[in-house]
Amino acid sequence: GAVVSQHPSRVICKSGTSVKIECRSLDFQATTMFWYRQFPKQSLMLMATSNEGSKATYEQGVEKDKFLINHASLTLSTLTVTSAHPEDSSFYICSATKGTGVVAFFGQGTRLTVV
Amino acid sequence: QKEVEQNSGPLSVPEGAIASLNCTYSDRVSQSFFWYRQYSGKSPELIMSIYSNGDKEDGRFTAQLNKASQYVSLLIRDSQPSDSATYLCAVNYAAGNKLTFGGGTRVLVKP
Numbered sequence: 001g002a003v004v005s006q007h008p009s010r011v012i013c014k015s016g017t018s019v020k021i022e023c024r025s026l027d028f029q030a031t032t033m034f035w036y037r038q039f040p041k042q043s044l045m046l047m048a049t050s051n052e053g054s055k056a057t058y059e060q061g062v063e064k065d066k067f068l069i070n071h072a073s074l075t076l077s078t079l080t081v082t083s084a085h086p087e088d089s090s091f092y093i094c095s096a097t098k099g100t101g102v103v104a105f106f107g108q109g110t111r112l113t114v115v
Numbered sequence: 116q117k118e119v120e121q122n123s124g125p126l127s128v129p130e131g132a133i134a135s136l137n138c139t140y141s142d143r144v145s146q147s148f149f150w151y152r153q154y155s156g157k158s159p160e161l162i163m164s165i166y167s168n169g170d171k172e173d174g175r176f177t178a179q180l181n182k183a184s185q186y187v188s189l190l191i192r193d194s195q196p197s198d199s200a201t202y203l204c205a206v207n208y209a210a211g212n213k214l215t216f217g218g219g220t221r222v223l224v225k226p
Contacts, residue, residue, distance in 0.1 A: 006158075032212055043203065043218045044159070093158045102147045102212040104205070109158040 001027050004096050006107025013084055013114055021079045021110045023094030029074040030096035034104065035067075038091040050077045084114040119206050121217035128224055134191040136220045138204030141185070147207035148180055148187045149214065152200045159203055163189065194224045 003026040013019050023033055032051055036044040048056045048069050056069035068080040077096075081088055091111055095104040118141040128134045140148075147166055151159035163178040165171045165187065171178045177190040187206075191198055204217040 034213070044216045046213065046215075049213060091156075097212050100212070102207040102214070103149070103161065103164060104214055106151075106158040106160065111156075 002096075002098060002103075002105040003027050004030075004094065004105045004107040006094050006110055008110060009108055010111045011113070013112070015085055015114055016083055018080055018082045019084055019112060021081075021092055021094075021112075023077045023079070023096070023107050025075045025096045025105075028096075028098045030077075031074065031099060033071060033077040033094055033096045035069060035077075035079050036093045036095070038093060038109075044093065047079075081112065084112070086114045088112065089114045119204055119215050119217035121202075121204050121220045123218055124221040124223075126220055126222045128194050128222065130194060130196060130224055130226050132194055134194045134198065134222055134224070136189045136191075136202050136204075136222070137186060138188065138217050139186045140204075140206045140215075142206075142208055143182075143185065145182075145185075145206045145208055148178070149205040149207075150176075150178060150187075150189045151203040151205060151216075153203055153219065154200045162202075191222070194222075196224050196226055198222060199224045 005024045007022045035047045047062045048058045050056045050071040052071045058064045071077040093109040094107045120139045150163045153159040165178040165180045175192045179188045201219040201221045203219045205214040
């Protein structure tokens with residue numbers, strides 16, 4: 001199998017606070033994990049590519065100091081939304097690939113609401 | 116800029132009919148192609164992958180790839196109301212294992 005678990009599934013936070021989202025590959029080692037953001041009725045927008053043991057590669061227009069990504073092990077990547085604001089409210093989804101493969105397995109997603 | 120294009124829909128089909136979804140991509144060196152299904156409020160789930168020209172069948176789903184024309188399609192036979200979802204086309208370009216997603220086609224299967 002290829003199970004990716006994302007936690008939490010839903011979070012509400014106050015404006016100005018930080019939120020951490022975890023993405024775990026449960027039954028395989030994920031050398032690469034990806035973080036996406038999806039606004040209502042829009043497609044997935046890649047935010048960053050995370051490789052174990054190295055700095056994440058951010059897509060153009062994504063603030064690396066606001067969206068902190070850590071990929072400390074082959075089974076865990078975290079995304080921290082720092083100083084969250086209402087415009088950061090969105091559906092955040094991670095995916096992982098096995099080894100050098102290209103098939104992406106997605107986590108369940110995290111619905112972030114900033115109030 | 117590498118692009119993946121899909122008709123946003125909604126594509127409305129009666130139950131039992133065939134739903135036909137198309138996707139075009141801009142980069143000729145694309146190597147891997149995927150169809151994902153996404154229900155409202157959920158994350159995408161993989162339906163099909165296809166890597167070479169021709170048809171690939173899996174149950175009620177058939178993916179078709181034509182690299183010369185740079186399109187990939189998905190057929191859903193015997194459509195069911197549970198097939199109502201947004202279908203995302205994704206393309207892997209030659210460098211790395213990053214996927215580029217199309218905007219998705221919303222499918223509505225009416226009983």
